Amino acid sequence: DSGVTQTPKHLITATGQRVTLRCSPRSGDLSVYWYQQSLDQGLQFLIQYYNGEERAKGNILERFSAQQFPDLHSELNLSSLELGDSALYFCASSPTSSGGRDEQFFGPGTRLTVL
């Protein structure tokens, strides 16, 4: 158990809909990272928040947004969903803002299926 929790574990929805994925980091970690993992694209970095502020951005679509709240939990919002958004979405956390050096602790993931 990494100490990172993600809800829900599974999510099935229809095209055009909007969903929210939730992540609680390990106690004491200030950074939260979101990743998308699909069969053909591997593990893709989406976005990082550090202590409530956006820190780094990756290949995140404009239809996706995220935020980190004062209690450090984070939410990833996916809107106007398309079939191609079906994937595993992972949240990870680390103690500092140095995502390139810190060990990142991954949650169990949310499997999103868009029908």
Add this chain to the structure above:
Amino acid sequence: TQLLEQSPQFLSIQEGENLTVYCNSSSVFSSLQWYRQEPGEGPVLLVTVVTGGEVKKLKRLTFQFGDARKDSSLHITAAQPGDTGLYLCAGGSTASKLTFGTGTRLQVTL
């Protein structure tokens, strides 16, 4: 765009065999991490190497960072079924993000 190519993509071997997984890039990284991911779970960090030429050993696993910090290898000696999983390398830069490799799926059978 930084890319990390792993080879082989798939590997199926028998218990007791040795194997090496390669992680290559044209970019220089400040650190290189190796993760293992099992089905239904998130990746778990195995090791971090930060110095060019560095070698780290973790029981039967040996990790090496290339001298130029562009490539890395993972060698497993006497593989066991418990080694089965998806192995991911990840390059760290001065920016905050990690760039993950394409992955190597290892299956070890009895």
